Amino acid sequence: AQSVTQLGSHVSVSExxxxxxxxxxxxxxxxxxxxxxxxxxQGLQLLLKYxxxxxxxxxxxxxxxxxxxxxxxFHLTKPSAHMSDAAEYFCAVSDGVNDMRFGAGxxxxxxx
Amino acid sequence: xxxVIQSPRHEVTEMGQEVTLRCKPISGHDYLFWYRQTxxxxxxxxxxxxxxxxxxxxxxxEDRFSAKMPNASFSTLKIxxxxxxxxxxxxxxxxxxxxxxxxxxxxxxxxL
Numbered sequence: 001a002q003s004v005t006q007l008g009s010h011v012s013v014s015e016x017x018x019x020x021x022x023x024x025x026x027x028x029x030x031x032x033x034x035x036x037x038x039x040x041x042q043g044l045q046l047l048l049k050y051x052x053x054x055x056x057x058x059x060x061x062x063x064x065x066x067x068x069x070x071x072x073x074f075h076l077t078k079p080s081a082h083m084s085d086a087a088e089y090f091c092a093v094s095d096g097v098n099d100m101r102f103g104a105g106x107x108x109x110x111x112x
Numbered sequence: 113x114x115x116v117i118q119s120p121r122h123e124v125t126e127m128g129q130e131v132t133l134r135c136k137p138i139s140g141h142d143y144l145f146w147y148r149q150t151x152x153x154x155x156x157x158x159x160x161x162x163x164x165x166x167x168x169x170x171x172x173x174e175d176r177f178s179a180k181m182p183n184a185s186f187s188t189l190k191i192x193x194x195x196x197x198x199x200x201x202x203x204x205x206x207x208x209x210x211x212x213x214x215x216x217x218x219x220x221x222x223x224l
Contacts, residue, residue: 036215043116043203043215044155090155099168100145100213102155 002027002093006103014111019063019078021106023091026072033074034092034100035065044090050074051096061085086110116216118204124222130192133219136185137206145213146179146189147203155203161187194223 007022025031032051036044048059055067065076074091091103117136125131137144145160159169164181172179176195181187191198201220207213 041217043217044205045215046212049212099157099160101157102147104154 002031002095002099002101004091004093004101004103006089006091006106008106009104010107010109012109012111013081015083016080019076019081019085019108021076021089021091021108023065023074023076023103024072025074025091025093027093027095029095032094032096033065033067034094035059035063035074035076036090036092036102037061038088038090038105040087047076047089081108081110083110083112116204116206116214118202118216118219120219121217122220122222124224125194126224127195128193129223130190131194131198131221131223133189133202133204133221135187135189135204135216137187137204138214139185141206141208141211141214142184143207143209143213144181144187145203145205145207146187147205147215148200149203149218150200158189158202191221194221196223199223 003026005024034049035047037047038044047063048057050057050067058064063078088105088107090105092100094100119134146158148156158171159179161181179189199222201218203218205213205215
C-alpha cells in the first residue's frame, strides 16, 4: 500500500521568496508521484507528475519537483513565489494503476 | 471537452434524507474515482471504477454509502440515510489508464 506524508500543514513565504513544500512517500513498488494544487472552491489541478525517467520534473506555473528514491521524497519547489501561488497543495502517490493516495495537504500563504 | 461535471455543486439536507451526487466523466476515460474531502481527514478515496466496474470500494465508510456506474458516461454516489458527519466536499475524477487524473469542481454537502 502507498501513503504520503506532507510535512507542514501551513507554509508562509514572502512574495519573491523560495517555495519549498515537502512530501515523503511510502510505496512497495516503484511509485508514480504527483503534485496537485487546489484553489478555493475548486477541484484539484495537476501541477506535475513523476512516472519514470528524469528525476527532476518541471510543471506548470514555474513549479518543479525532484524524485529522490534514497530519501523517499518528492519535494515541490518554486524559486520565486507569486501572490497567485497561494493555494492548497497536495502530494499524491500511485502504484501506476490510477489508485492515487493523497497527503493531508499544505496550505501555502504568500505575503506581500 | 467540458471536463468532469458534477452535480449538484451545493446541497444542504437534513439528517436522515437520501443524498445523490452525480458525475459525468470526461468522454473516453476508463477510470472514475470518488473522493471525499474534509478538514479532519483530508482527501480520501472512496471508490473507483474501471470500465464501469467497481474495482476497490474499501474506502466507502459504511453501508449507508453506495456508488454505481451504469454506463461509461455517468456515475452516482448515494448516501442513505445521511448524517451530519457526512458533510464534506465530494469530488469525482476520471482518467485514462495511467493517464492524468482530472477532477471535477466538487459537490459540497451539508447535512444538518
